[in-house]
Amino acid sequence: MSPIDTCRNRELFPESLNAGWEPGGAPTPATRTRVAAMSGLKPASWSYAEEFVPEPEVVEAARRRGVELGAASPVGTGAGAVLRLLAATVGARHVLEVGTGAGTSGLWLLAGMPEDGVLTTIDVSAEHQRLARQAYAEAGYPHQRTRVITGAAAEVLPRMADGGYDMVHVDADKDTYPTYVEHAVRLLRSGGVLVVDNMLWHDRVADPAARDDTTSTLRDLGKMLRDHDDLVTALLPVSDGVLVAVRR
Numbered sequence: 224m225s226p227i228d229t230c231r232n233r234e235l236f237p238e239s240l241n242a243g244w245e246p247g248g249a250p251t252p253a254t255r256t257r258v259a260a261m262s263g264l265k266p267a268s269w270s271y272a273e274e275f276v277p278e279p280e281v282v283e284a285a286r287r288r289g290v291e292l293g294a295a296s297p298v299g300t301g302a303g304a305v306l307r308l309l310a311a312t313v314g315a316r317h318v319l320e321v322g323t324g325a326g327t328s329g330l331w332l333l334a335g336m337p338e339d340g341v342l343t344t345i346d347v348s349a350e351h352q353r354l355a356r357q358a359y360a361e362a363g364y365p366h367q368r369t370r371v372i373t374g375a376a377a378e379v380l381p382r383m384a385d386g387g388y389d390m391v392h393v394d395a396d397k398d399t400y401p402t403y404v405e406h407a408v409r410l411l412r413s414g415g416v417l418v419v420d421n422m423l424w425h426d427r428v429a430d431p432a433a434r435d436d437t438t439s440t441l442r443d444l445g446k447m448l449r450d451h452d453d454l455v456t457a458l459l460p461v462s463d464g465v466l467v468a469v470r471r
């Protein structure tokens with residue numbers, strides 16, 4: 224199996240079908256019946272949907288480099304398609320990303336943004352960002368389209384101005400997600416979109432028995448965002464779980 228296949232398989236998780244429907248709780252009888260009725264075809268449908276939007280060659284090359292790095296696991300193809308869709312939907316000229324990696328998610332974002340849009344992306348690793356710059360250049364984006372900031376995101380984000388972004392994508396170290404998300408909400412304009420990756424966390428979030436720190440952090444964060452007065456939120460079961468929220 225190639226590294227790309229390994230990565231994709233890790234992000235599909237069809238075996239979560241019978242896990243709790245509500246994060247941290249048991250599925251309702253109605254949900255159980257509905258899922259049981261669908262379960263024969265559901266994994267095939269998920270795979271089909273995950274690969275429905277083909278991954279461009281430049282993105283595939285960036286993904287391969289990200290997988291090879293080990294510490295820069297790229298967004299899944301389904302998540303990438305959602306990023307592109309949302310960037311196009313809100314006409315995102317100013318996009319902020321926390322977790323550059325080797326540039327896979329950045330390429331999807333840039334593909335949905337208008338031609339004068341600028342992607343600001345933060346990562347603690349200069350090596351990852353060197354590969355991301357390579358990916359952006361290979362895809363033909365002029366360097367003015369990207370602002371690549373090297374540093375710990377928790378130190379960089381407080382220096383950024385409120386309401387300055389149309390879209391924020393969070394995909395860095397999971398245990399610091401609550402801090403990143405708190406800043407993201409502050410940084411979004413009204414009508415701006417927050418996208419948080421890995422919010423099903425290897426199927427562990429939906430499993431009430433999974434109580435490790437990272438899973439609990441992500442489960443609690445999802446519920447906090449779902450109940451946030453200033454956000455309209457949905458959790459999409461694509462890739463490793465993509466939480467999307469629009470700021471009112």
Ligand SMILES: C[S@@+](CC[C@H](N)C(=O)[O-])C[C@H]1O[C@@H](n2cnc3c(N)ncnc32)[C@H](O)[C@@H]1O
Binds near residue numbers: 297346
């Ligand atoms: C899951 S990878 C990002 C993948 C990228 N979004 C993509 O799709 O190619 C997580 C990234 O977060 C970065 N990271 C880890 N801790 C960080 C921190 N404290 N501040 C900023 N970036 C961090 C890692 O260096 C890594 O590149």
